[in-house]
Amino acid sequence: MDASKRGFIEPGPGIASGLRDLPANLNLKTGSAGLVAAIFGCSGPALIVIGAAGTGHLTNGQTVAWLLAIYGLGGLISFVMALHYRMPITGAYSIPGAALVAGSLATFPFDQAVGAFVMAGVIVLVLGVTGLIGKVMRWLPMPIVMAMIAGALIRFGIGAVTAIDKLPLVVGAAIVAFFLSMRFVKVVPPVLSALVVGLIAVALTGSFGTNDAGISFVAPEFTAPAFTLDAFLAIAVPLAILVVGAENAQATGVLLAEDYPAPVNAMTIISGVGGILAGFLGGHNANIAGPMTAICSSDQAGEDKRGRYAATVVNGVLFAGFGIFAGAVVPLVLMLPGPLIGAVAGLAMINVLVMAFQSAFSKAAGFQIGAFVALVVAMSNVAILGISAPFWALFAGAVVSALVEWPAPEKTRPTTSATPAG
Template sequence: METGKHGLIEPGPGIGAGLRDLTGNINLKTASAGLVAAIFGCSGPALIVIGAADAGSLTNGQTVAWLLAIYGLGGLISLLMGLYYKVPITGAYSIPGAALVAGSLAVFPFDQAVGAFIMAGIIVLILGVTGLIGKVMRWLPMPIVMAMIAGALIRFGIGAVNAVSALPIVVGAAVVAFFLSMRFLKAVPPVLSALVVGLVAAAVMGSFGGSDAGIRFVLPEFTAPTFSIDAFLAIAIPLAILVVGAENAQATGVLLAEKYKAPVNAMTIISGVGGILAGFLGGHNANIAGPMTAICSSDQAGENRDGRYAATVVNGVLFAAFGIFAGAVVPLILMLPGPLIGAVAGLAMINVLVMAFQSAFSKAAGYQIGAFVALIIAMSNISILGISAPFWALLIGATVSMLVEKPAVSKDDGSASVGASSVA
């Protein structure tokens, strides 16, 4: 389907159809994938947000409002997109964006940062409404996008290996359980086996930690925005680029790797709306999330690709609940051993990484030099002008291919471009 024939937002089966088929698609595999994605998103990333709040000397109420905004709205995005399109399009927020904001809050008062959050959402919304992002994604060669995905997500695989050295017995037990379950327990999702065995091992070894979140159950405290040119340039523009050039681009590539049609315009528009609403609540953005989409769309969510959206729905419910009860839940979730959660998330992305590498470096698809450039830039995790590596991986990889390579197929055919897979 081409968006130009149907309006700005790509049509889908509809929320009614998603709800009707949901009960038949919620099973052990989809539920466990959604649970793992939620635990991943609510553990280490939450600590980054809390650290950013500490850097800005925010009150506990402002911190709780921030968490409510990004987790509550991120969960809502999962529910809306997952049910409407029946595709595992998962919402959350930009983790690099939280790190960007942490540095900015040392310079800007929080009310100006909140104004910048809203302006970032407006920028993303404009990019979606104009259809610009959809046009760019249809132009980008598929191998370069897949190479960016492989480079951006490989850190999770490497993190799983490093986690073994951090907690050898706990993480080692989880890894062994994952592969043994994959081989011998076809009815049990390997990622669930890894999580359960890892938690049992952590309990036996006494690896659960104390919480240093410093948040108590308090009501959210909302902050009135103040708009300034300096905050617009320093926060809003880089944050908007992170949302579309890192998170949404990663999620789009992951979905394409798993053979889904990615509604690029709708993903951008809802990320813009999510950013505006999150800003008014005091959060830096709510958008489509790359890593959580990767977990929910992977084979760990079940063999039935059409039913994996149920994992996103489960994740959305858990995310929203985490946001609503953030003041009470954060100290508990942060007691989980970080290396174990990182390892389980890395294991869940194995199939996504394999398919991304295969798509990126297939001789038939071409663009191999540009794909390699995109891979190493995404792996480098560099940040230039406040913009993270995935954006530069796509831009520089495509530029190199345009200079030195010819496509394996003609542009009229289009089968080597993202658009050929994202529209029907």
């Protein structure tokens, strides 16, 4: 039955069910996938947030509060969604959103930006409660969604290659370990082998970075929001569009590519609630994360799709811990070399990308022209009106298909009812 006929929020097995079976699904593969996703989310993206805080001349306490909001609530979202739906629906925050805010803080005082963060959460919540996003995702053809995912995530695959030029011995060792482990060592996840060998190479070559994050262990300092029309138009609206049109859309597409029936309305609603709560704490949002959902839902998290939600739980624990101890942990994590982190993240997404390309360009699925347009727009990383490429990829692909390929068989539309994959 269509989720829209059963209420705003798609039903799931329930948190009790997820908790009951969690111990049986916690293993080396789910643990390593959750760890890799957490390292990815707690390294480079954290530096973007710290840079944005510097642009706005925030105090160390305000910066720590920002990190506490986005990582603590992002981890909480992972717990709730993964355990309730028994799917690897992973929470975090919008990385492009942090870049958007960095530019805005040069113009707006931080209290007005905080007010805009809250308003962005309200917009996302309304879109989820009305079911509008779920209806759009059910209407969009599957090849266009999958092409958007391929185009948006391909940069991680390319990043694994370009990282070799930046740190040849370390990244090269990690990549070789990944494929050798995939071929010969079945009991150890290849992504864990890559990470361990990469860290050993870092230690042997002295490639650890220096502690220049500039944050000491201080208490969070919260900022009272101020609500203005200018900040609503310049920050809140673009940020809300980024959440639903980039992050949530990517996560939905990734889950569909892995044959999970994504609960789109619930994902949008909890992203709205997370955005509101994060805003009041001084963070720009807390929502479903595309790249980290891709890592936790890939085959690197185990062959049994029904157990991969445990990877998201592991990620949530690490994310929440990172937020709580941000002042002490950030400088340590940022000492890890960026090329190694990027390479391991790219390796973890190989099978997600393969499935996305296969689904996007299967002749039987149709919508090939629209899918190609979505692919190249997503790969372009273009930002128009402050809105990032994944949104425009879906829009452009749908418009082109409507002009030259519509209608097509109903089976090419995504299915988003919330029955656990099995």
